[in-house]
Amino acid sequence: MAYETNQNGKETYAKNALDSYSKDWKIFMDTCSILHFAVDKFWMNIISLLRQYQNKVIIPLRSIEELQKHEANTGKPELAENAKKCLKVLHQLINAGFVEIRGEQGDNFADNVFQVVFTKFRMTHKLLLITQDNDLAKDITALNSNKSVRAYPVHVKRINQYGCLSNFTWNTDNTKSVRPKKNKRHNSDEDLDEDEVFHICKSVTSLDDSRLVVTHIPAENEIVYTSRGPIKLESKVAAGGEGIIYTTNTPYVAKIYIKENNTKRKYEKIKLMLSKEIECEGVCYPVAALYNSNKEFVGYMMPKAKGKELQKSIFIKPLFLKNFPNWKKRDTVELCITILEKIKYLHDRNIVMGDINPANILVVSPKEVYFVDTDSYQVENFPCPVGTNNYTAPEIQKKHFSDFLRTMGNENFAVATLLFMIMLPGKPPYSQQGGEDPINNIIRMDFSYPFGDSSNKKTPDGPWRYIWSHLTYDLKKAFYNTFRKDGDYSTENTRLTADEWLPIFTYYLELLNSGKFGKQDKMSEDLFPTRHKKNPKVEYTNCKLCGNEVPENQCQNGICRDCLNKGEVYRCKKCGKEILYTNYQKYVKNAKRFDVCPECFEYGNKVRIRQSCVDCGQQFEITNNQYDFYNSKGFDIPKRCKSCRDAKKNRSYSTSGGYSSQTTRHTSSNSNNSSSMNSFLDILSNLFK
């Protein structure tokens, strides 16, 4: 296979590095490295060097204790088995003098030991820690930034699949803590060797996409082969449209393609992907091709992902609050940084993710995310054949994804969209009031969020405009110029890169972490603010109803706009329709709560009968309300006008004095001023007593 020769050069390089460490460094190793699936290869690589330089690998006693604990863990037989095997190997290595155990019983835990030991001995020794643990690695690396003491640099490496040492993704860039200012595009790609970077191609591969012949597709409990040996597929983790993912007897998982997706093109692409050493924590990038017992390509191995899809955690508010109840704005900002760092790693190597979408990114915490479906990434002349509308740049909308190669400019639109939808959780940048379908909004670049005085006045309703207003000025400016037609970063070649977004977000995070942002307006620290960001020129007050802090000039009688529009919902007594009795009507207008809806009210006041009075001959009117009232009481409809009725009533009072006074009040008020609201309300209150 072509890539193996390529690999040889790399291996020589890696072994040279191992050589220099073995020569005069103190090498420490932690538990997870001892348990690493390629640890045997690592020992094979280093033993001869240790022998040559009379050096030893130092392992804390606490790690041995941890291994013994794992060994006894019946709940995880696989881990127990692995721990047992590793202990046996260690025992031999100790006896042979290649490994030394240091420490005392009762050291807290191993990670702590490294902190203490490294802080102390870095003055006198060159120290190397081999770990697989990202956080520990960061903590130990951070010792280097302590410039107050003169000390040797501390190195932290991890064991890779070849049993050699490689960098953690983030420590390839030593200037990380001081981020380059905007537009200064230099960065770690200068440090990248040419052979770590994929080429940029102009046209799609001509390799045909026909199916490969596969005599047998391996399934659970079967053996598959990497170029380095057999691996057992264990249980099924997930099944997608393309293939099935299994756990294996290694820390990695295996994706086995279904027949329809196992093509020559795919195979060549995976081989190309494997030709570079791409290792970035959280990017589930292929680590080895897999073959069945007939040496036919069936899939690949990759790191295991954890966490919940962005789509099902961050992008839907109730699920967001359920999955991450303690998150504040700083956490979403930090999540953006974590994601951007990984994207930058890939982009620095000319890998175009292509199908950036919220189902392909899994979140564990703001610092821990996983990119999955990496075999669809575009590398060299193999396109990413899939995509979704929301993340597709205007210039490539309505195109077939498998027919062309995406540019970094196309990709940066997707990056911007992803960032926007994390910051306004789940809201696509081009959703808007009165909007057409999203595709057309994207093509027209009709962005609806305001910046300065510019706005198309179509910002979506609800919390979105509030969230937007609380973002930093820099971020709003960047989004606005990216998404708005003719903005400074709105075209394929001007869009911000991951590297350019990073300082905007790190600055934002600093503002939030230091409390500076919260000092201007505490609400800016919340995920879902309930009003616009405070304007220093405006007076604020607490709404009497919801208690939220709101601009005083937007309140009436101490009630905020939102609350004024809310209120009590009840049903119309006539037709049963839902009616809203707003707090505005209640507290500001002091209007009465109507029992019937406006339609029924209008109907009630409509004239039903117009007739002449049998006494005086004058025309008079009977409304629907009056009509219904008489009917419901079983009375006849009056034949006389109001004044004649009154006159008649007075007469009958004087003779018999027996008419019910209540009815009198009704009728008199009825006919007095039938169109006025007051009389109507009187009728109603009487009717429904």
Place this chain on the structure above:
Amino acid sequence: MDNNLLVRLEDLVNNPTARVPVCLCLDTSGSMGGMPIDELNEGVRLFYEAIREDETALYSAEVSIVTFGGNAQCIVDFASLEVQPDAPTLTADGMTPMGEAVNMGLDLLEQRKDEYKDRGVDYYQPWLVLMTDGAPNGDSAELSRAINRTVDLVNQKKLTVFPIGIGSDADMDVLAQFSPKRPPLKLQGLKFREFFAWLSKSVSKTSQSTPGESVKLDVDGIKGWGEL
């Protein structure tokens, strides 16, 4: 339930997910009595359940139900199943005013689409499921108006319609008039559950796409419940 209106409005603006409005236009005339209505109720209940279990569909699907049995009636107005989680219980009675019911369903869909637009909520083109076991016997002008409206919307790609006949007395010719693009289907026996399981899967699948994207319907799955 009294604050339903407010909850619905709040859900509309707070939830950023693009919506799939689905209107079930169901025959509940007297002839549906007995087994058919029981199976229909069970099917609708399972439909609700299946959507509630899918986190993406739950926040995306909005269901309304219009029945025609005696008169056309809106039993459930559009809202997500988070707001109104329980399926209604339908009873069979009366005549078959299908045209009136379809018009009512289309009105509800139009109104809901306007609400989406007003608030800046993305949506997929709506679905109309029309199920009957007989022939329409409402106002004939209403029926032809309903047919014309439906056909226009389908031809403009603004509506996906699923006309489904139940039993041997279903008027397949009328159902065919509602569906300019594909022939109406006949439910095998009383396989309401199978149909609604298929429908919920299709809703789930759509909810995972982006509005405007064409989503292929699971045609093979239709064989599990329908026939030509």
